[in-house]
Amino acid sequence: MPSIALPTASIARVLLLNPWFAALDADTRNDLVAAAEPVQLPRGGVVFRQGELSTGFYGLVHGALCVSTVSETGREAVLTVLEPGHWFGEASALDGLPRSHDVVACSDARLLRVGRDDFNRLMLRSGFARAIALLQAHYLRTVFAML
Incomplete structure (x- = not known):
């Protein structure tokens, strides 16, 4: 995934629209964004595929991401579309198991990627660990609710 530079103020404005991110204390928000690497994807670009090992935790800054899975018969099912401000990828970052679904850019997208080492470091902070829970x-x- 290609890296890009994003203005910090515009990142904060978008991410603060998400109640989960907004509820983090200011120091944790700043540390999370500081630990993140900006990434840009074209439409159709892959964030990760089902079965891959985790490379981190992600925040969507711009664009849309399609979350999908493929059945045993090869049929794709779109589970949801993620919008800016959404954070995702914590399950595999937590347990180290392979990704359970695909995440692909539905449009040009800009993301933040927090690598596993930085994610694990942040998890040592009780406030961040509680937020992930x-x-x-x-x-x-x-x-x-969907069942």
Whole structure:
């Protein structure tokens, strides 16, 4: 994935629209963004594929990302479309297991990628670890609401 430079003020404006990110204390927000590498993807560019090992935790700054999975019969099912401000990829960053789905740019996209080492360092902070637990709880409740 190609790296790019993004203005910090515009990143903060977009990310603060997300309630999860906005609820982080200011120091944790700043450390998370400081640890992140900006990445740009063209439409169709791959963030990660199902079965790959984690390379980090991601925040979407611009564009849209399609989250999908492929059934055993080869049929693709789009699970959701992520919009700017959304953070994702924490499950595999936490447990080290392969990715459970594909994430591909539905349009040109700009992201932040926090590498596994930086993610693990942030997880040593109780506030960040609690925030990740709340993010997982939110996703779990969303899935159960669909059943």
